[in-house]
Amino acid sequence: MPKARSSLTLSDVAREAKVSVTTASRALNGLAEKYRISPSTAQLVRESAEKLGFRPSQVARSLRLKRTGLLGIVVPDLSNAFFSSIARSVTVSAESDGFSAILADSGGEVEKEKDLIEQLLARSVEALVVCPVGQTFQHLESVHQQGLPLVVVDRCQAESEMIQVTSDHIAGTRQAIKLLLENGHRRIGVLQGLTGTLPCDERLQAVSDSLAAAGIRLDSSMVDGDRFTYESGYRSATNLLTRHSDISALFAMSTPNAFGAYQAAIELGLRVPEDLSLVCFDDVAYADFMQVPLTTVSQDVPELGRLAASLVAEQLANGNCPTQKLHRVPVTLHTRSSVGKMSPS
């Protein structure tokens, strides 16, 4: 298996096979028939390439063909299971289409995100999948207007011509609140995630609407939190439960939020679900093995990724933009034990 420190070029192969670079190129690219290169010559070229351990330079190819076969993915935090799962779907799908994925981690900072996208464009990626930080979209719109295939995942922009994929936050929230209402809860607190993002805003609105439909007004003092983190959940739950001793249920916008709330509840001497019910968006690994298995609205994360990947592939193949702009992926309510019946008082 001869594998010399490859700075071998096509002309090395051509020389070895005693043909021109053109012929070598054609033979190696499977264009032998098209250019009626004699089978023996083609074979000879292939053998020479093999023998020398020739590996065509994708860089040179990219420059010449103006196609890099590169796809960019930007996520706020690759160590977060939600985003790494999306990254995986997209990466794997890209690989199977002969693309390579450049992955970039914005660390949740908009400026970094802009920066990374610039870098990716400079590298001539042919498409972009972005899970934006979600509070500003101008730079993304601009990419889209330049005609580069772009798919936005999760933190969408409500009014936009961009192709976007996100969960059905409204339907999910409705199911969760419905469950709470059916169990007799009337005083329901909301643990918010990152405000100003579509998932957060839609969920909050849906809570408000669902409650309103049941004749309950969601007071803003019943809403707290500002991140999808454990800490935010802990803080906001502590605030809410301290402020309103009559809260009987909490709707958390993420699993970390819910665990923060759970911890807060314990510290306040509240039992789940006896004294406090808890529902949350997203899901945990091994939920069934938890002290109190959480009732969750779980997103179909792999499907978000798959859909994003296929929307990219479609644009790459057809060159045109899919007509449907905003894609919603259904969510599923997993009823476990963290929601209890409100004891009649």
Add this chain to the structure above:
Amino acid sequence: MPKARSSLTLSDVAREAKVSVTTASRALNGLAEKYRISPSTAQLVRESAEKLGFRPSQVARSLRLKRTGLLGIVVPDLSNAFFSSIARSVTVSAESDGFSAILADSGGEVEKEKDLIEQLLARSVEALVVCPVGQTFQHLESVHQQGLPLVVVDRCQAESEMIQVTSDHIAGTRQAIKLLLENGHRRIGVLQGLTGTLPCDERLQAVSDSLAAAGIRLDSSMVDGDRFTYESGYRSATNLLTRHSDISALFAMSTPNAFGAYQAAIELGLRVPEDLSLVCFDDVAYADFMQVPLTTVSQDVPELGRLAASLVAEQLANGNCPTQKLHRVPVTLHTRSSVGKMSPS
């Protein structure tokens, strides 16, 4: 913010500024002083570039400079938190060094892994971080011999000149077994992960040695399993516990293995830790909120990634290979509740 569909080239900028491409290139690359370009000209070039929204082609640059600023990362499963965490560390560190990371998912298949590495080499990545499937290393050795900076993470190759990073599996296992022995356990079963990989082999050997030091022989009938998965854990635990009713503790090589075992125990009517103790390698999110908080030997995954990244950076900077080949990252025993004292019988 003018951002035309960038197929703008340097010569467009040069024309706009009424200078040669040479001067344009120099001005934009901060070589104005070196080539004594008049400040006004340099400024003019920069403004023209800005005005046109010029973005230099990294592809052309790469071809000319023979430096791509690309780094390849290959992992078996990006949706696995262990690997995504490593991918994150490496990606972030690469970004801060001005590199971009191409991420590839081998799906745990050696052939795919080989394939992906070939592709990455064809793309002229300047360095490679690989979490190999771990059962064959020839292709990696070959890359290393070609002189390309390469760091192998996690599933190392015992005898090798490659730069490798992995946890201190032996020390970790010893601590776990020591804890079990101190609690009076003598009949200890082992739930194996993927056999033939260094983490699995070293851990098994360390169990055997630790037991031997206490005068206990590890019979091969006390070892079962072949994957780091939940299913493997479930199956092997069921086998072991059925075969040997006197087993009082299980050492699991991964958290999924441990949860599989936990499920198996429940189904066999065994309580943890009263009837069966459980320790495992790796860690779970929210371990403290589990029904039975697991005692674990947890790896410092971010550190594995950071170390790998810095070893890559070192090679890239110095051009030479670090002298220390195999790097061990310490692990930590997290004592929680899944290990109980053996009741004197």
Add this chain to the structure above:
DNA sequence: ATGAAAGCGCTAACAT
């Protein structure tokens, strides 16, 4: 202080 021209490795007209 600035430019002309060569060339990185490859593909594709355009010959022959």
Add this chain to the structure above:
DNA sequence: ATGTTAGCGCTTTCAT
């Protein structure tokens, strides 16, 4: 059926 040659967009000698 095969070869010559012109570039892709950039950097860099080598001139001036």
